[in-house]
Amino acid sequence: MSVFCEVPQAAPVAVFKLTQDFNNDPFLKKVNLGVGAYRTDEGQPWVLPVVKKVEKIIVHDDRLNHEYLPILGLPEFRSAASKIALGDDSPAILENRVGAVQCLGGTGALKMGAEFLRRFYNGNNNTKTPVYVSAPTWENHNAVFANAGFEDVRPYKYWDAEKRGLDLAGFLGDLESCPEHSIFVLHACAHNPTGTDPTQEQWELIAEVMMRRKLFVFFDSAYQGFASGSLEKDAWAVRYFVSMGFEMFCAQSFSKNFGLYNERVGNLTVVARDADNLKRVLSQMEKIVRTTWSNPPAQGARIVATTLNSPELFIEWKDNVKTMADRVLLMREQLKAKLQALGTPGTWDHITEQIGMFSFTGLNPKQVEYMVKEKHIYLMASGRINMCGLTTKNIDYVAESIHEAVTTVQ
């Protein structure tokens, strides 16, 4: 009799199942608009030229070895990464109240933040504090906080399906009516999956309510640089909140903007009231890290640290990032133009108004099914497409298919 005979089969993670189905599909004109990874115009993964350069440097440096990193990670990575988010001249950094934990990707950073909050925020071991995630949001947000022990993970209004934009009134309404001290997970830029971000004025309104109602700010920043092509512009919201005086967390991912997906490079930036609070917070973070992964992987952090800390390499990196962002912007323009040219019913301005890797097309589940089954174009059931999956070679096919789906499937 096996101890595990009762273990039920779990459902596969949707986005990875999509890629699996795509891979198994023999149809020649198939297109993968599912998982969020950048692709070149040839539809290929892209290892950033600056990353290739730095990897060569690392592999030839005999002074480097594979010893354990400190529990909180590579120091030069942590500080450089936090500077990227907050700005070199951030007053908070100058005041020594910014620290960081190197983590396994953005997911790992969210996990560490969540585990810390559950233990120490709003009382001790408080599993009842509501955690608000946007409706919709990246599907893993729910699981990260639930698995960290939070019993009450709820949606806050965000996407207005009818007008295909931000439901600001709904968002602010939830901020005003939620229990005090609730935790809010905010997308720093390039909201996943909708691609719809608050404007600067809207962020100011959001911040005012959060400050007044003592809500906890937890930013998820997975696309800095990737959204607009400008690091500063994409970090505006995070920096604004810091300037407002919030104590906050910011989970950073370098998967997309460095193309280092599989090296798991992430950073949890902690902004505290002062250096003393920061010190105690980091000491407790160490304990959480120690029982989860002991210390983080070295390779990816080394690549990022080397790049960010070298003036020439840093410029080269920004250039690489802009290349990616520009190609996405071009695809947005072209998709919209083609849909308009085809006379596809509805308005398609949201394609260019949305920002970042993803676009919430507005296709309903039946139309999505049509796209996948009949046209072999793979996208998420929510209607989310990864713009990076579009190329000059497949964009006509995709536009025509969307046209068909919208006109023939209700």
Next chain:
Amino acid sequence: MALLKSNKVIYCLGNVSPSLGVLSTRHSSWWGGVQMGPPDPILGVTEAFKRDTNPKKMNLGVGAYRDDQGKPFVLSCVRKAEALIAAKQLDKEYLPIGGLGEFTKACAQLALGADNEVLKSGRSITVQTISGTGSLRIGANFLSRFHGGPRDVYLPKPSWGNHTPIFRDAGMQLKAYRYYDPSTCGFDFKGALDDISKIPEQSVILLHACAHNPTGVDPKPEQWKEIADLVKKRNLLVFFDMAYQGFASGDIDRDAWSVRYFIEQGHNIVLSQSFAKNMGLYGERVGGFTVVCNDADEAKRVESQLKILIRPIYSNPPMNGARIATTILNTPDLRSLWLEEVHGMANRIIKMREQLVAGLKKEGSTHNWQHVIDQIGMFCFTGLKPEQVERLTKEFSVYMTKDGRISMAGVSSGNVGYLAHGIHAVTK
């Protein structure tokens, strides 16, 4: 409106003028109540070592291998593998949640033996993990969620310090079975059997496959057989922790003997593996977690649940180290080179053990130091008491953990004499 704004004014003023901040003190920081966490006992040793200016200082704390010059050792097979990998110009796409397929296959084969019936029948699942810690944690989480038996995990007394908080954080409870006999500095076989015989059925028992940490004391094969028998009688779930395969005796098959024996005897074990020490890949975080199931269908179901556990922790594992390990294991001449180098590391440790005992004899010590040679792997439980350890650190700048454990990897032909001298001085 003014009232709504005033909160913010006081909030900010609170930083400037404490008296004005009365209304905001409760809100001056979310973290006011967070205590300073205690320093990690093992890493704390290294911190203190770094601060010491004595040129003869020795760091015998953390378990990372050092060569005879006291330097970190990057294996040649690792460097060669890295060069091969660099030439391939691979992409950096996300790995599957369960890790690099070629790695998990090679990892399981290394532990179980390539021709193991378990692997042939497909009735096990191996996922790539964040080294040994990550593996133990995923395992602990899996047991916590799916093990229908008692919440208790029985650790040998003593065990690696991090075992306890890992299992506890995963929601399990910790108990212990006798293991180390301080009077012999050896294995308390009778005590172990006695305690194991009383463990409630279906509890989890954790066994160190080889090179027990921190004592270096391993059961002999005949003793393992009796333990396996008793564990079966008690119907316990076996959790093997194998962090030193190859590193203990120098022979990877010999070091995995206990794991393979248990499986042969019908135990469906769970197993954690680390490549930190045996491939020197410490900071790359390479490990595996294996569940041996009844059949392939059960293995598939278990795999699906492991993925559900992993995704909200770190989504998918890091590529670099796994790629290096796979290249070494699957490239014949790199694999041979690796086996040689692992053998070399184990041999150097064994030699240091012998030289330390010889040195102690030379110093005139009348104590029995045989255990230093009998113990195996990176660590040695010297038998030194806390006061003696303190003296050794204060008077000789020899850094080790309070329990008397020394990392033999930190001993070299250049300093073994000094160490013998110091140990003798505090024990005569």
